[in-house]
Amino acid sequence: MNADIQSSYLVAVIGAGPAGLFAARQLANAGARVILLNRDIKPGGLAEYGIYPDKVKMKDGLRKQFRQILDMPQIHYIGNITISQTGDLTLPDLRTIGFQAILVTAGAQGTKWLGLQGEELVGVYHAKDLVYHYNQLPPFSEKRFILGKRAALIGVGNVMMDIARYLIRRVKVDEVIAVARRGPAEVKFTKSEMENVACNLDQAALATEIKRVTPAMRAVGQDPEAAKAFILSGLPRALEPVSNTRFRFDFLASPSRILGAEGGEVDEDTVLIPGDGEPQAKRTGTKRVIDVDTVIFCIGDRVDENFGLQVRKNEFVKNPNPRFPVEGLSYEAYNPDLERPVDRVFVAGWSREASSGLVGVARKDGEHGAQAVIQYLQTLPPLKDIQTALADLEKRLNMVEKPLISRADLLKLEAAERAELQRRGLEDFKFSTNAEMLQAMGLVKEGSSVS
Ligand SMILES: Cc1cc2nc3c(=O)[nH]c(=O)nc-3n(C[C@H](O)[C@H](O)[C@H](O)COP(=O)(O)OP(=O)(O)OC[C@H]3O[C@@H](n4cnc5c(N)ncnc54)[C@H](O)[C@@H]3O)c2cc1C
Numbered sequence: 481m482n483a484d485i486q487s488s489y490l491v492a493v494i495g496a497g498p499a500g501l502f503a504a505r506q507l508a509n510a511g512a513r514v515i516l517l518n519r520d521i522k523p524g525g526l527a528e529y530g531i532y533p534d535k536v537k538m539k540d541g542l543r544k545q546f547r548q549i550l551d552m553p554q555i556h557y558i559g560n561i562t563i564s565q566t567g568d569l570t571l572p573d574l575r576t577i578g579f580q581a582i583l584v585t586a587g588a589q590g591t592k593w594l595g596l597q598g599e600e601l602v603g604v605y606h607a608k609d610l611v612y613h614y615n616q617l618p619p620f621s622e623k624r625f626i627l628g629k630r631a632a633l634i635g636v637g638n639v640m641m642d643i644a645r646y647l648i649r650r651v652k653v654d655e656v657i658a659v660a661r662r663g664p665a666e667v668k669f670t671k672s673e674m675e676n677v678a679c680n681l682d683q684a685a686l687a688t689e690i691k692r693v694t695p696a697m698r699a700v701g702q703d704p705e706a707a708k709a710f711i712l713s714g715l716p717r718a719l720e721p722v723s724n725t726r727f728r729f730d731f732l733a734s735p736s737r738i739l740g741a742e743g744g745e746v747d748e749d750t751v752l753i754p755g756d757g758e759p760q761a762k763r764t765g766t767k768r769v770i771d772v773d774t775v776i777f778c779i780g781d782r783v784d785e786n787f788g789l790q791v792r793k794n795e796f797v798k799n800p801n802p803r804f805p806v807e808g809l810s811y812e813a814y815n816p817d818l819e820r821p822v823d824r825v826f827v828a829g830w831s832r833e834a835s836s837g838l839v840g841v842a843r844k845d846g847e848h849g850a851q852a853v854i855q856y857l858q859t860l861p862p863l864k865d866i867q868t869a870l871a872d873l874e875k876r877l878n879m880v881e882k883p884l885i886s887r888a889d890l891l892k893l894e895a896a897e898r899a900e901l902q903r904r905g906l907e908d909f910k911f912s913t914n915a916e917m918l919q920a921m922g923l924v925k926e927g928s929s930v931s
């Protein structure tokens with residue numbers, strides 16, 4: 481750790497996804513010394529391990545920006561370290577070390593279970609795990625996913641579209657059914673993501689389905705033809721087909737039970753009822769079985785329950801009356817039992833609002849989180865002895881029984897991956913196990929085991 485850098489404040493940023501990286505830059509520019517602690521060996525979060533692998537240009541552009549941030553002398557990257565109640569360090573550890581503020585930008589790493597019978601069956605998955613798998617994030621990269629021939633994807637957002645793209649264009653399953661609890665007018669995906677799978681859309685099935693749900697749509701004043709036109713708007717610029725997968729939609733169907741590979745998935749019909757803004761789904765009690773062998777929930781994620789902060793409605797609880805609001809939003813972690821903010825802890829990005837928005841939104845939210853932290857730091861005297869805190873941190877890190885990753889290590893990894901990419905003549909290449917990455921960085925000897 482470079483002891484020569486002059487800083488007034490010492491801040492820990494937990495998580496090096498877009499929110500954490502851009503927050504770190506903002507904090508560093510405001511004079512803070514930032515220690516960026518990241519679970520994964522590599523930085524980038526979902527920008528590296530979520531965005532669809534074929535979006536090579538977009539990913540490379542983001543990687544370039546992330547490198548520039550990590551090159552800032554006031555930012556010190558530590559990868560392969562988990563902060564949580566069950567991790568390598570806890571929030572109280574970070575406070576004891578002497579961090580004056582802790583910004584949590586660890587994304588939404590928990591699973592949004594619905595409590596349905598059969599959720600735990602083989603062949604039932606949550607999108608994030610599969611996304612991490614095909615984007616080669618250890619340990620998900622090494623996990624086996626049993627994907628059958630007919631898959632129901634629950635939810636109709638862009639994550640569903642990414643999973644559909646993977647199943648249609650890579651796995652080449654027989655059928656993908658996107659199941660929506662509401663109607664065609666409430667789909668959340670974008671036209672550009674539809675273009676990746678539109679060539680496999682069963683247009684006759686869509687027409688039949690729109691006809692089936694037309695009375696329910698008309699009952700809440702919706703235009704079925706306009707909704708259909710949006711879904712079909714991906715056709716003119718659709719990618720060329722590479723499989724015979726049949727892609728169709730099943731609207732007004734809320735998942736109620738999963739019967740397993742032999743039985744399929746049970747949905748309960750819904751109707752639309754007027755709500756605040758968009759109509760909401762109301763279950764009717766009528767159930768039907770969809771004949772599938774794979775069910776993938778694409779319904780958004782939840783923050784990590786084990787992190788050490790209280791969770792409500794899939795999110796960390798925030799101070800309802802923020803002391804340092806930014807654009808009216810609270811970035812302060814809150815303990816509702818004690819009815820007070822959690823000492824020194826702030827949240828931003830998908831850790832503040834789970835599964836919300838694109839990289840640009842996470843970036844802005846990270847920067848706003850950093851602004852909230854800066855407002856808070858300005859109420860404190862500068863830390864007298866940053867060096868003692870850094871020495872203490874170093875001592876704690878030395879006790880972690882696995883290799884921790886520095887910026888210099890990352891540069892070695894990037895060079896090794898670049899060499900491998902050229903050798904194999906690929907457009908993009910990355911190692912998909914921690915063992916390979918550590919070996920490429922010279923942090924374990926060939927043949928030795930890495931936990
Ligand atoms: C499948 C999918 C596809 C997407 N595709 C696009 C797209 O094409 N274009 C686009 O603009 N946006 C896309 N997004 C959205 C975008 O990825 C997110 O908006 C953004 O990555 C969220 O940033 P974040 O920093 O809040 O969280 P994340 O990106 O999730 O980053 C969290 C970071 O925290 C670290 N971490 C987690 N837990 C801990 C812990 N306990 N201790 C220490 N570190 C921890 C992780 O290692 C990770 O680096 C996609 C999202 C998904 C899910």
Ligand SMILES: NC(=O)c1ccc[n+]([C@@H]2O[C@H](COP(=O)([O-])OP(=O)(O)OC[C@H]3O[C@@H](n4cnc5c(N)ncnc54)[C@H](OP(=O)(O)O)[C@@H]3O)[C@@H](O)[C@H]2O)c1
Nearest residue numbers: 635636637638639640661662668778779780835836837838
């Ligand atoms: N290519 C890209 O640009 C890209 C790719 C992936 C993700 N992203 C972004 O990442 C964010 C998250 O995406 P997302 O697809 O996870 O979220 P999303 O856009 O909010 O879609 C979630 C879907 O799940 C449904 N759902 C939620 N809870 C449900 C439940 N209990 N039962 C049944 N259905 C349920 C929602 O239905 P309701 O509408 O009825 O709630 C919705 O259809 C979005 O901002 C997205 O744009 C972007």
